[in-house]
Amino acid sequence: MTDLAGLIAPLVTLRRDIHAHPELGFAEHRTAGVLAEQLRAIGLEVHEGIGGTGVVATLRAGNGARSIGLRADMDALPIDEKTGLPYASTIPGCFHGCGHDGHMAMLLGAAQALAADHGGLDGTVHFIFQPAEEGQGGAKAMIEDGLFERFPCDRVYALHNWPSLPAGTIATRAGPIMGAADRFTILLKGKGGHAAIPHDANDVVLASASMVQQLHSIIARNIPASANAVLSITQIHGGQAFNVIPHEVSIGGTVRSFDPAVQDRIEQRLRQIAAGVAASFEVEASVEYTRYYPATINDPQAAQDALDVAATVGHALRAPEPAATSEDFSFMLQVRPGAYIWLGQGVGDNPPPLHNPHYDFNDGVMETGIRLHLELVRHWLGAAA
Template sequence: MTETNAKTYFDAHRDELVDWRHELHRNPELAFEEHWTADFLADKLQSFGYEVDRGLGGTGVVATWGSGNGPVVGLRADMDALPIDEQTNLAYASTKPGKMHACGHDGHMTMLLAAAKYFAEQARPEDGTVRFIFQPAEEGYAGADRMIRDGLFERFPCDAVYGLHNWPGLETGAFAARVGPQMAAYDIFEIKLTGQGAHAAMPHLGRDMLLAASHLATQLQSIVSRSIDPQDTAVVSVTQIHGGDAWNVLPPEVVLRGCTRHFTPQAQDLVEARMGEICRGVATAFGIEVALDYRRTYPPTVNSAEETETSLEAARALVGAEHVSDTLPASMASEDFAFMLKEKPGCYIWLGAGSTEGGKLLHSPSYDFNDDILTLGAAYWVEIARHGLGALKSAA
């Protein structure tokens, strides 16, 4: 393909990309509610000349560029915002109380939309196809899984899939990806403790559910420190304890909730098994009922070897090898692109967003996407499409 230089193209269109990003930032929508967002994306894609498919995963948007022959790569961006009250005081801050693009999905959509615009202006290849996949409900609601169950890869086959996330704390414009687990599995749990309540002045007449819950929360921390192989890793976090509504009453019920993280099926199985054993032990020790509801939600995000090397090659072509890492430690955070990587080979890469000073952390009310990486991210999508199609053709 003889194409316009992508980086030069996006630099010339930077103001337009920033405008798109800010408009998306002003109008955040939560999981499976991304109707305005889907309209925005579909309108832009149609104005570029694409036929647009809508509705996969409820509010997903898919467009295709290419000949329909030969290899196919899928490029994915997430769409949803978070239930956070923004505290940035930016001119383009969220106009919707309690909703905010605090993870950069506004930037992710903009970069992929820009790549789609770029390709729409290039000559179509004789063989090779690119899918632009805009996915809802990444933040805890497994929109990727929903799109797959709705027939994403049956209706829009892909030979490989690629994802990208901005990464505060990594040098601005640097890239990082690794073969194998890039991000952890994410499971959630709820533990309900029930028994005889009592007057707080006469605890011997009942069972103290709050005391039992405190012991339980402490004992759960022994799973990682004493049951997980030190060369493996896991996290068990109790994030909620609910019980009681009076100063002088021992409540008959207390609920604990939280999440676990791990990279391997062995660690996941062990964490769940040990949680069950600890719950049964506390139930016996305190003479109460303890019920564990453990739910496996997101699998680990596991990059395949060939596609990771393809991603790293694409990044090196843009910023040079000195700004691309294949050894940065994996994150215990989670990502539902993992569902797509269970179905197809692919790679999830981080694009450095620079300093975290001033609270510019993911999921922070002070976060704001770094507009300085918009053009680079868009150029990466073009490079990964070129490299990905080239790798698939060579393998064929």
């Protein structure tokens, strides 16, 4: 097994430097530059500016036609960090609160290890550093910029830390593992008026109250009980004065699902309810429904291979159910077979969750993550694990 003893400490230092200098989606210029410099220093072929600020490094070994892609995300979140760590973010309102700094360090470590010793490999590895995962579709941008035409991948994998799993546990599953993320806004327009004379107005506030109740019936009454889906109303905006019935109210929210047919049915019923409520209250309703991220659906064989490989590295766990959170690696899995994998990093009873201002990546799982990357490559490109 590859000796990683000399790699870990410098990678921790690099990870913490990136943590201290976070950058938001499509603005990861410093981060991309640091990665490109490191990748070139170990002799890899490096391409920058893919899909905006994306970086891809390539390792070729032997004459084999097989190829594999490994993805790490690069962007930070628009959150103020509250950890008090010595390497805490130096950028107000910007924070690596999802562990992408750790993901980059683990993938870089795998690239370093394979560049130093790729004996027995027969094929090509593409190390994909993706921008703008946090809600901006960086994976889609890379694909539209020719990612898989320029860097063909028979398989593609992504690893994400998971605080709710014990440190060192590696989990994945066949089929859906992360939810589709849809967004909607319903704008209700009526005739505003004096609050003391409601019969002279078309009350969009009352209409919005009915709308919220009926929208929450979709999951309970229009979706099979065996299907997993979530609809949440997260915004209601309207009115500015106590004595004025406003002329418009907007309602916004999110839908999470795992089956395209369920996704279709939810959107259909949402539009029907909006039209029906508008008619019953004699107001107008316009719906903006955006399918933001598709569900992250693992290829069954790729997921099984990942579990088999994980068992040689740490504690492998077949995830019993998907998470309702979303991930834009889903775009890559729509065009290439592969799998999304969770790496447990939790320590103690209540580790801070992802996107929490007190979160930090657990450097103690870095070696496990690197080894998982290495063994996925060795499995696919023919070397013995």
